[in-house]
Amino acid sequence: MTTLDQLRPGARGRVAKVNAAGPTAQRLAEMGLVEGTLIRLVRIAPLGDPLEIELHGYFLSLRKADARGVELSDA
Amino acid sequence: MNSPTPPSVARGAWRIAVLGNPNSGKSTLFNALTGLSQKVGNYPGVTVERKAGIAVTAEGPLELIDLPGTYSLAAHSPDEMVAVDLLLGNVTGERRPDAILAVVDASNLERNLYLVAQLIETGLPVVIALNMIDVARARGIRIDLALLATRIGTPVVATRADRGEGLAELRAALAERARAPQPARPQIVYDEPAAFRAGLAALERDVAPAWSSAIGRPLHRVELMRALIDVGGHAERRLLSALPATATALAAARAQEAGAVPLSALEAQSRYRFLRQLTTGCIERPTTPPTNWTDRLDAVLTHRLFGSLFFAAAMVLLFQSIFTWATPVMDAVEALFAAIGGQLAQRLPPGALTSLLIDGVIGGVGGVVVFLPQILMLFLFLGVLEDCGYMARAAFLMDRLMTRVGLSGKSFIPMLSGFACAVPAVMAARVIEDRRDRLATILVTPLMTCSARLPVYAILIAGFIPPHRVLGNFIGLPALTLLALYVLGVVTAMACALLFKRTLLRGPPPPFVLELPSYKWPSPRALALRLLDRAKAFLTRAGTVILAMSLVVWAAAWFPRSAELEQRFAAERAPMEAALAAADDSSRAPLELGLAHIDAAHDAAQLEQSVLGRLGHALEPAFAPLGWDWRLTVAAIASFPAREIIVSTLGTVFSLGGDVDEESSDLRAQLQAAKRSDGTPLFDVAVALSVMVFFALCCQCGATVATIRRETQSWGWAWFTFGYMTVLAWIGAFATFQVARWLA
Numbered sequence: 001m002t003t004l005d006q007l008r009p010g011a012r013g014r015v016a017k018v019n020a021a022g023p024t025a026q027r028l029a030e031m032g033l034v035e036g037t038l039i040r041l042v043r044i045a046p047l048g049d050p051l052e053i054e055l056h057g058y059f060l061s062l063r064k065a066d067a068r069g070v071e072l073s074d075a
Numbered sequence: 076m077n078s079p080t081p082p083s084v085a086r087g088a089w090r091i092a093v094l095g096n097p098n099s100g101k102s103t104l105f106n107a108l109t110g111l112s113q114k115v116g117n118y119p120g121v122t123v124e125r126k127a128g129i130a131v132t133a134e135g136p137l138e139l140i141d142l143p144g145t146y147s148l149a150a151h152s153p154d155e156m157v158a159v160d161l162l163l164g165n166v167t168g169e170r171r172p173d174a175i176l177a178v179v180d181a182s183n184l185e186r187n188l189y190l191v192a193q194l195i196e197t198g199l200p201v202v203i204a205l206n207m208i209d210v211a212r213a214r215g216i217r218i219d220l221a222l223l224a225t226r227i228g229t230p231v232v233a234t235r236a237d238r239g240e241g242l243a244e245l246r247a248a249l250a251e252r253a254r255a256p257q258p259a260r261p262q263i264v265y266d267e268p269a270a271f272r273a274g275l276a277a278l279e280r281d282v283a284p285a286w287s288s289a290i291g292r293p294l295h296r297v298e299l300m301r302a303l304i305d306v307g308g309h310a311e312r313r314l315l316s317a318l319p320a321t322a323t324a325l326a327a328a329r330a331q332e333a334g335a336v337p338l339s340a341l342e343a344q345s346r347y348r349f350l351r352q353l354t355t356g357c358i359e360r361p362t363t364p365p366t367n368w369t370d371r372l373d374a375v376l377t378h379r380l381f382g383s384l385f386f387a388a389a390m391v392l393l394f395q396s397i398f399t400w401a402t403p404v405m406d407a408v409e410a411l412f413a414a415i416g417g418q419l420a421q422r423l424p425p426g427a428l429t430s431l432l433i434d435g436v437i438g439g440v441g442g443v444v445v446f447l448p449q450i451l452m453l454f455l456f457l458g459v460l461e462d463c464g465y466m467a468r469a470a471f472l473m474d475r476l477m478t479r480v481g482l483s484g485k486s487f488i489p490m491l492s493g494f495a496c497a498v499p500a501v502m503a504a505r506v507i508e509d510r511r512d513r514l515a516t517i518l519v520t521p522l523m524t525c526s527a528r529l530p531v532y533a534i535l536i537a538g539f540i541p542p543h544r545v546l547g548n549f550i551g552l553p554a555l556t557l558l559a560l561y562v563l564g565v566v567t568a569m570a571c572a573l574l575f576k577r578t579l580l581r582g583p584p585p586p587f588v589l590e591l592p593s594y595k596w597p598s599p600r601a602l603a604l605r606l607l608d609r610a611k612a613f614l615t616r617a618g619t620v621i622l623a624m625s626l627v628v629w630a631a632a633w634f635p636r637s638a639e640l641e642q643r644f645a646a647e648r649a650p651m652e653a654a655l656a657a658a659d660d661s662s663r664a665p666l667e668l669g670l671a672h673i674d675a676a677h678d679a680a681q682l683e684q685s686v687l688g689r690l691g692h693a694l695e696p697a698f699a700p701l702g703w704d705w706r707l708t709v710a711a712i713a714s715f716p717a718r719e720i721i722v723s724t725l726g727t728v729f730s731l732g733g734d735v736d737e738e739s740s741d742l743r744a745q746l747q748a749a750k751r752s753d754g755t756p757l758f759d760v761a762v763a764l765s766v767m768v769f770f771a772l773c774c775q776c777g778a779t780v781a782t783i784r785r786e787t788q789s790w791g792w793a794w795f796t797f798g799y800m801t802v803l804a805w806i807g808a809f810a811t812f813q814v815a816r817w818l819a
Contacts, residue, residue, distance in 0.1 A: 021306070023308075050484075052471065058593075
């Protein structure tokens, strides 16, 4: 199973499951990172963290540690 | 047709709360609707700005309340708390709004409607402004407004706030809703998860009555729902702090029919499912999206090499603008205050009142107002970066570095602004939602080398650091010293941030979930309004807190006045004055200089026996280990309102009169010639370094202390900052002095 932090820039995936809890997980869910959402990894910051993803037609930045809990299926 | 009622805060005016996601153009729309009728204040007890204004409609005036941008009603930050409380009518002294204006980014409909879905549940009538409709159209997104309005069961108006398009229609829709209040009735029913219904039923049965009587008012269903869903959220904290014993009942309610997914994720899932159903058929997206300019720009601006280059260039420009471009205006302000002081000095008889007016009021306030151009320049620059969307990218680039000291990318901009002035920098920390991170950022930002430290460095470096060239003739020792002082500030700030995050403000690593908004042209109108606001806030402070502090220092330096000294110096003046009266033009100059020296010596003698002078003598033992005598001690104490005051105080105590500046070679010569009571020179490299390190690390800035008090709503944190920095400054100066002495 691929997780979001393993995606290469430009690659897409569909959120299958989010394994996280707490305020950060809640914020990510409110921002649309929920089961069934189609996402694309846009780029990784020059220093290796955080990531930039595209979802619901907008761009969002999140850390790799939080992306690790997002399981993806093929787009 | 009725003529519009003139704007007035009519008692019976309908009240509309304006809500929306960050970056939805909400502030621009609010500005366009209310214009210059805005009033900015604070909600009691929190640092959330309260912005209100009047929108004139054919039906009468509407009072608009602009609430902070938020993605959801799940309140974790103070901003979000205020939004929820205001909507439910829980803010003391604030009437519950009659309706909500929900500002929605049309190019990002689904995520923006998430908040709208929650707003509908408050039971208030809602009007939707589908803003930035031009951006959506440019992306080829087509929205069926009528269908969307029918589906959600509220009016939907397409607007383009920056051009004022759709505003008339929006005003009409708002007035209509306020006149005939009618809650939204979505056609499609939101399928609330079973666990919520069960949990809510358990709360209502077991704890809601107790909570309600503990906080002294009935609880809204939305509040109970937030307490149920948001683990560690604002609603939970408030209710549990009122009745700690109910924690188990809350946990039990949360466990009702709970599955593997946390309740918060369940809410997001079911809401997004609902929104998908709601918008299906309303939105048409092109199969091949047109060029996304934001994505294209980001490929360059967040690129490893080009992004870093652009970032460095932007920062150079920022410093350039603050140091160089603001200078002419600052010189003009300085000259203006000096001219006013000079005019008054000529017209008023010498004495306590004149000194109070010139040295206390004009000198004190002028010394602070002079920073207004720099502050406005900084805010203009930061405002442009913020409004065009670059700020989020800077945070994105720097987050990794900032996590090393326990902060997040969001702390970077405030700390950077600290190089110009800690006052706006502390205010810029508002973008950080997490309370602990915001506090940590505020506490260390004053350590960044602000522009007020430069005059102190300039005079001491010029006087005591030999102009040798070092490092293979590459850099002069004075420049290297200055650089070292800047580095000292940054390194200490980082170390303190790490320390605070490990101790006082211990907590999990700050989250970093940040929208990277589409790039857009900043609105000049919004920028101008914000600058006006900042200028007003700053001048108000200069006119109150800083004025008061300057007066205290002036009084301490003036009183008690020794009549004996007055007489002695008057006697010294008498022969010279007589000679001056008889002198011709060619021989006047040396006599006038002589008189000025007598007056300066008089000032110095009076200062020595004043309250401040006695304080300097009393505290001398505490500062002796730093290599200071009572005069340096006095100068440091008197510079509490603002660091650069030390330059004029040094001028006074080393008997030159107060009118000196860092360019003054006379003051430099005086400092070089100053002797201790045992006849040895007061200053050497070690003492000069000790003074500079002290000023690099201390918080001798009344404006900063007052701003921290305002931003943290606590004198405790303000004095804590002052205290820890003073201790740090003492230790740093002590170590510097002892090491430098030992090396020499």
